[in-house]
Amino acid sequence: MNSRLFIGSVVVTTLVVSVLFIGARQHQPAQRPNVLFICIDDLRPDLACYGNPIIHSPNLDRLAKQSALFMHQYVTQPTCGASRYSLLTGRLPRNTVELTNEAIEKEIAGKPRAEVPETFIDNLRRNGYYTVGIGKISHSADGYVYKYEEPKSNVLELPHSWDEMLFDPGKWKTGWNAFFAYADGSNRQSRKAQVKPYESAEVDDEGYPDGLSAKIAVAKLKELSARKQPFFLSVGFFKPHLPFNAPRKYWDLYDETKIPLTPSPAVPEKVSAASLHESAEFNGYKQGDEQASLEKPVSDAYARKLRHAYYAGVSYTDAQVGKVLDALAQSGMDKNTIVIVWSDHGWHLGDYRVWGKHTIFDQAVRSVLMVKTPAMKNGLVRKEVVSSVDIYPTLMELCNVKAPTALDGKSFGSLLKKGKLTHWDNVAYSYFKQGITLRTDRYRLTKYFRTQEPTVELYDHQNDPNENHNVAGEHPDLVKHLSPIWDKGNTGLFN
Template identity: 75%
Template structure:
């Protein structure tokens, strides 16, 4: 009996020695949460992108602890199609994928298969609790219905969300809220007899994005109590038309000091078919002037419109700040990946255009700010990034497998303090029967049309605002870039 006790004691001592030597088994690392903020129609007009006049303190503060990508390009310069490519990690291959209805027609109402419908669905399948607030896909509230119809119960992304939320407030539906004015009216109900801007002396919650921020704050309090990683996406409307914001955000600016465009005229050697007559902007019937390619709006009106756009940016920045502050207050910031992304740029009178829907830099270049857990140092990357690269990057950061047929490639190496140099620096975009490729020096574009010229080349080293098409002067560059362009010809215009 004594020998048995001694043997047991010896065994226990041996196990204890092993425990001291190798330590206790560590629990599996908790997967990071993801806060994905989508901002509609936001061109890179922030201080961190080089516009010193714009008041964006919350986004600037985030950028001070994150990686700012100064050359991120969307694949389509229109809301629904751009978001479709972002969510699926794929370049467009069919004409429907160039339209706002892309998600509605390609995803909504489809049965669940073994293949995730979006990267959000992929996270959900791998243990994430997914919540959407506002405009994340194309619809203002994530449901499929027409602008003037009652809200439906048909989700745009039926398999991606555990919860899809929106507070329409006094506007009653998501689409009414999307085109909202402070008195509770909207563009549709007033049959477009409205201005393209509004300055109302009201609190933040008198416009829809204030309600979305409050909803996100409330949801973060709930998510903090869950023993499950979460993906929370908040989609803010502004600065999408109409440029509406509380007066206090307008008051941040001296309109007389607002700089106008560096591209006041149609680019040299470019057919007007490469541009458009600002139809979306001109449908606001009470605007003081109409935009056209033949004549620019007056400088006075252009400054007023830029003032309105900047005020809308500052309003959205304040709402982003509320969400980020709550993330920190709930103790979630240290284990949350934060992404701020805008679905495309916007022409503010550039080439006499007011709107998106071109394949020039002003319409394709958008905001991308990424903060990873533990990172507290600012970094700026000038590499060329495509929005389809976001899907595989997020999956790698979250430890989730990526589908092999994605067009995007992970840029996690660019999030490191000292990234490697092996990056392709190519981004493809598609619209208006044209395909364009951007590399670290040039934008090269080719259109499938009869109107000449169909080939455009812009040298960003000497012409950063793409004012001069120099394709005829540099046939050797055109020949070289045509090879790269062909790799991005997905057949979407065949």
């Protein structure tokens, strides 16, 4: 063959192959993003990014500046297991079991794999994601089903969701002991509840369990960076859940005398005590300085000490979150990773004389939510009302995975971009204490299925942001106007 013709044919062939290869790459689906999902227990929106100037939360605040920060995200139940059940399944509660901490254990654990995914984690796993859980993502402290004082079992709460479920209980031996840990290796159970609800110990971050979870997460991110597979990594931190225990250095960030008290020191006007509670979980710490009661508030000095302890726990967890976020950035995977931080509900820090969750007031059902996608260049603040059941469909949209049709939530993917939406409905529902509550962008309407009056509560957040005044009796026309929207959230739970 003529050498020029041969060389020409090689060049043409090479060009054709190159064009075909480039075309093939252009038609390949984009690489799916990884997901880092951080769950924080009992964290109310008490962070600097949410407007609290007292809190030291630099790592979460840094993430908030890069994320969509949701100011009005509401969970469906103000208790850990039930709230996480709704989050994971994208469903509103339809039976009373789904209002309890045993919801996941009774509704999911031990069940065979079905056509419908057990959780959004399972759905991601079915669609090619490698899934890793660390700590408390479902209800159990380590993801396994067993009682507080029993040995750890080998029964997963979410049997089909995880490729790996990890936890280091350290000197506390089991997940539940670690969940109620004191720095000396004891726990609430082993000390028969003869403990204070707070502790400040001269230990480093790994002197309490969340430091161990952060260590596992950092190491796991290094492993995941070597995999040729998108991953879902969830890390569940315990603090600031009771007991309010944290290393001393986080207590030292605060001047206790400058910590403000609640703007809601009394029981709300025209509200039954049945809408509140007697702080049973908090009072279960038998060596507390004072017992809480709806009849009278704890002393201002003790209230400040408790708030100080809670804030120290928040700062401790913030530091652990920072370690995980730094490891993600150092790996370079942050460029293709969705980061979500979510807390399972709020907490009453003496609001209405209550210390705990377990109400359907804003302080208990409003929680933290920030979402960062790889496409985001700058953060934004969203004031629209969203629900925790909206997270499932949103995540599926972001990961290009088909969501089941039976979800109650809706994707808020459109809220992850700048600009105001004219069609967002601004509605969220929460359930507890024989009641259903509707939150809109201005009002909270609550109706209870009980005998204690009043059974209807209405709060106007424009004039009463702390829900101190029930104005249902003064505005029956407004109750009537909002009731058809409230009806849409009535799943028949209490009928």
